[in-house]
Amino acid sequence: MQSEAFEKAREIRIWVPFSYTETKESYPVIYLFDGQFDALFDMTTGISDYMSQTGLASEYIIVGVKTEDRPKEFTPTFLNPKTGANWKDKGDVGNAKLLEIHLQKEVFPFVEKQYRTTPFRVAIGHSLGGTFLLNTILDQPSFFKSIIAISPNITYDFEQLVTRFSEFTDKNKVLNKTIYISTGTAERLEEVFKPSTIKLDSVLKNADLKGLNYRFEVLEGLNHSETPIVSISKGMNQISKIWNLSEVQQEHFLKDTSDTFINHLKAFYKNKSRWAGYDIIPSADEANGFGYFVFHEGDANLGLEIIDWALKLYPNNVNLYDSKGEMLEAQEKFKEASVYYKKALDKLETKKEEYDEENYNYYKAIYLKNLERVNK
Structure with missing residues (x-):
């Protein structure tokens, strides 16, 4: 597509589940960042397909957002002048707003016009992609209802996100989102990223935010390239806990004589609709x-x-x-x-x-x- 935000042609890639062609129903969408990486895109579609077919997750349309300049597109505007100097070998950093405009005015409208989608958007990002997603919670909270931030770089701009999330949690009491964050422990990058990510975890874990479905995991022994292999399925499972009705919950509804099974189902979808901000019924x-x-x-x-x-x-x-x-x-x-x-x-x-x-x-x-x- 031609992008006014980037003043050049940009590419996305789209995968639909098998059932898409056999139904007229609408589907939630996963936006996968670094969509230019074939192995990451193929792994994500494969995991999603497996989890949906085995009843572990909903079916999703998956949109791979291709990135041409990761440091430029994924990093928020830096607040400390030293950051520009520290990152000068990476080029023009701190321009995440360009990608935000591209998504808001170009990618989302295209996908939602061409495909049958629900308003429920999930985003998956690795490394700086995870940094970008965490920043959208603060800059563009309407973008994604759930995010999976894998080995995010929280060290950027002297831990800007730790500071801003701390300020956010001091001022806000509600955050209707699912957030899954992971970090590894092996090799240099994870050793550098882990301490800052733990600081962010402390902020989110200790915040009294209603509506927040949050999980942070330290993946022992995994390096920066290995964390996505585990985190995508774990993150999707975390989303499913609030988005899908498990067999255990169904058993509870069946045994709970305080109301009928169907009324329990209707209450579940009513609460889910309230959390998501739009009317939801079971497929x-x-x-x-x-x-x-x-x-x-x-x-x-x-x-x-x-x-x-x-x-x-x-x-x-x-x-x-x-x-x-x-x-x-x-x-x-x-x-x-x-x-x-x-x-x-x-x-x-x-x-x-x-x-x-x-x-x-x-x-x-x-x-x-x-x-x-x-x-x-």
């Missing part, structure tokens, strides 16, 4: 999963009740009709099951153009087999 797959969870726990009627709730949210979702058919069949309500298997086939036919031929034929064969079985 069709999530709602389907809740239905099967209670169904397999032995409450078939509750499972059907949840599927009915999901169908009100997603009346055109093919899989939900099939799921209701399966639950009815398991209760030996074959006539009713037949109705919903037939509805699944009918919905599939109306949405045929949304599937490639292989997947369409695959699902059609399954639904036909289900229908034939209950009609015997």
Whole structure:
């Protein structure tokens, strides 16, 4: 894309999860900085794909933001004149505002126009990329709801971020964000960065900030190149603790007789919406999963009740009709099951153009087999 902020062409790279082409739902977005590094981009998409397919995290669109001059783009304006002299061999440092403008006026609008996205943005940055992300919390708090700052350089500008975060926490009592920060212990860079990062951790850990989901980890024995390998999955897992409903939480809802399971679910999403700042409902797959969870726990009627709730949210979702058919069949309500298997086939036919031929034929064969079985 042509960037007015940088007065030149800039590149981003975009990866979408497998299900993106099979649904009309919107997806949260991970913005990965240093997107020009193929190995980092491929590792991040691979980890995200694995965690979503195993139920450990949500599915994300991933945008790799390519960087041409890391010291210039990732560092905030320096406050101490000595910093300019200390970094003179790195070129024109302290111009993070250019990247902020590029994101705000060019990258975000492009991604959100071209792709089906939710307002929930996550950012991942390593080294100076992590420095940039931590700075956005103070400079541009609306940019990202969650950040994963891996081995950030907090020493920059005589620990500017430690000072500014200390001032921020003195004046503010609410910070609705997830922040994951890591540092290694091996070799020179981590040995240099670690003490300043621990100072920042002390500030954040001791601050009484409501809404903050925060974790700091010292990764023993890992060097600067190794910390991303561990931190990306750990950071995404930290986000999932507040963003996704775990099986343990579902079990708690099922056992808690103070309210119904569905009301507990609705309360969870209401609180999540309040934290995120926009209305959130479970995806069709999530709602389907809740239905099967209670169904397999032995409450078939509750499972059907949840599927009915999901169908009100997603009346055109093919899989939900099939799921209701399966639950009815398991209760030996074959006539009713037949109705919903037939509805699944009918919905599939109306949405045929949304599937490639292989997947369409695959699902059609399954639904036909289900229908034939209950009609015997």
